[in-house]
Amino acid sequence: MLDFDCAIATIEEEHHEGENIRGAMKKSGHMGNANGELQFDRIADEYVCFHRSLPGTRLYLEYLYRVIIQELGSLPANSRILEIMSGQGDLGNEIMKLIGSDVVALDISQKILSYNRCGFLVCGNAIDLPFKDSTFDGVVVGGGLHHLSVSSLPFALSEIARVVKDGCRFCFFEPTDDFLPIHLLRQFFYGRLDDYLGDRDEEIIFYQPMLLSSLKKAGFTEISIRPFGSVGYGLLSQADAIRFLQIFAKKRWFARLLIRFEKFLSSVPFMRRMAFGVTGVAERGIDDDCH
Numbered sequence: 112m113l114d115f116d117c118a119i120a121t122i123e124e125e126h127h128e129g130e131n132i133r134g135a136m137k138k139s140g141h142m143g144n145a146n147g148e149l150q151f152d153r154i155a156d157e158y159v160c161f162h163r164s165l166p167g168t169r170l171y172l173e174y175l176y177r178v179i180i181q182e183l184g185s186l187p188a189n190s191r192i193l194e195i196m197s198g199q200g201d202l203g204n205e206i207m208k209l210i211g212s213d214v215v216a217l218d219i220s221q222k223i224l225s226y227n228r229c230g231f232l233v234c235g236n237a238i239d240l241p242f243k244d245s246t247f248d249g250v251v252v253g254g255g256l257h258h259l260s261v262s263s264l265p266f267a268l269s270e271i272a273r274v275v276k277d278g279c280r281f282c283f284f285e286p287t288d289d290f291l292p293i294h295l296l297r298q299f300f301y302g303r304l305d306d307y308l309g310d311r312d313e314e315i316i317f318y319q320p321m322l323l324s325s326l327k328k329a330g331f332t333e334i335s336i337r338p339f340g341s342v343g344y345g346l347l348s349q350a351d352a353i354r355f356l357q358i359f360a361k362k363r364w365f366a367r368l369l370i371r372f373e374k375f376l377s378s379v380p381f382m383r384r385m386a387f388g389v390t391g392v393a394e395r396g397i398d399d400d401c402h
C-alpha cells in the first residue's frame with residue numbers, strides 16, 4: 112500500500128496558505144448559484160442517489176468507467192492514480208477494484224466528497240492541483256471538465272500534464288455535442304424539462320477541436336478522442352431523462368439492451384458520431400518506467 116503522507120505534506124506546505132476553496136473557485140470561473148453555494152454541494156445527495164440507487168444506470172456507468180480505465184493501459188505495481196472532479200468517486204472505486212491502484216480523489220465540493228470512499232480525498236480545485244510534478248501514474252476525469260469555464264480549461268489541462276509522469280496517461284470522458292443532430296437535441300432538452308443542474312450559464316457545450324488543441328498546448332502527445340455514449344448515455348445517465356424513465360433505469364436488462372444497441376451503433380460509420388460524449392486518452396512523452 113502506498114502512503115500518501117508525502118502528498119498531504121505537499122498540500123499543507125505548498126498550497127495556498129490562507130486561501131479558501133471559494134477563493135479558488137472564483138479564480139477558476141467555477142459557477143456557484145446566486146448564494147455562492149457550490150453547485151455540487153447543493154445537488155450532491157440527489158446526484159449520488161441517482162448514480163447509485165438505479166441498477167440500470169449503475170450498470171451503464173460501470174460500462175463507461177471500464178472504457179475509461181482500459182485506456183490507462185498497463186500500469187506498474189503500486190501505481191498511483193489521480194481522479195480529478197471525482198464527485199462521489201465511483202470511477203475511482205472501479206479503478207481500485209479492477210487494477211488495485213491507489214486512488215487520490217480531488218473535488219471542489221466537500222459535500223460530494225463525503226460520499227467518496229477512495230483511499231485519499233482532497234478538497235481542491237482542478238485548476239490548481241496541490242501535488243508535486245510527476246506524482247501520478249495516471250489521471251482520470253469522468254465528466255468533470257465541462258464544468259470549467261472555457262478560459263479555465265487550459266489551466267486544468269496544464270495542471271494535469273504537470274502532475275502525471277512522463278509516458279503515463281490522462282484518460283477522460285466528457286459530454287460534447289459537436290455533431291449537429293446531437294447539438295439540436297441537447298439544445299432542445301437540456302434544462303427545459305427540469306431545473307436539476309440549475310446554472311443555466313454553465314458552459315455545457317464542449318467542442319472537440321478546442322479540447323484537442325488545449326491538450327496539445329498543455330504538452331500532451333498521442334492524443335486520441337473518440338465518440339462515446341449514445342442511447343444508453345442519453346437515457347440512463349441524464350437526470351432529465353431518468354425522471355421520466357425511472358422504471359427502466361431500475362432495470363439491468365434495459366441497460367444491457369442499450370449497451371448492446373450502442374455498441375452496434377458505434378460500429379456503423381455515420382451512426383458512430385451520434386454520441387453525447389467522447390472518451391479520450393492523452394499521453395505525456397515516453398518513459399520506460401511507466402509502460
Ligand SMILES: C[S@@+](CC[C@H](N)C(=O)[O-])C[C@H]1O[C@@H](n2cnc3c(N)ncnc32)[C@H](O)[C@@H]1O
Nearest residue numbers: 151196197198218219220236237253254255258
Ligand atoms: C458531473 S460531476 C462528475 C462526478 C464524477 N466524476 C462522476 O463520474 O459522477 C462533476 C464534479 O466536478 C466537480 N467540480 C466542478 N468544478 C470543479 C473544480 N474547479 N475543481 C474540482 N472539482 C470540480 C463537482 O463538484 C462535481 O463533483
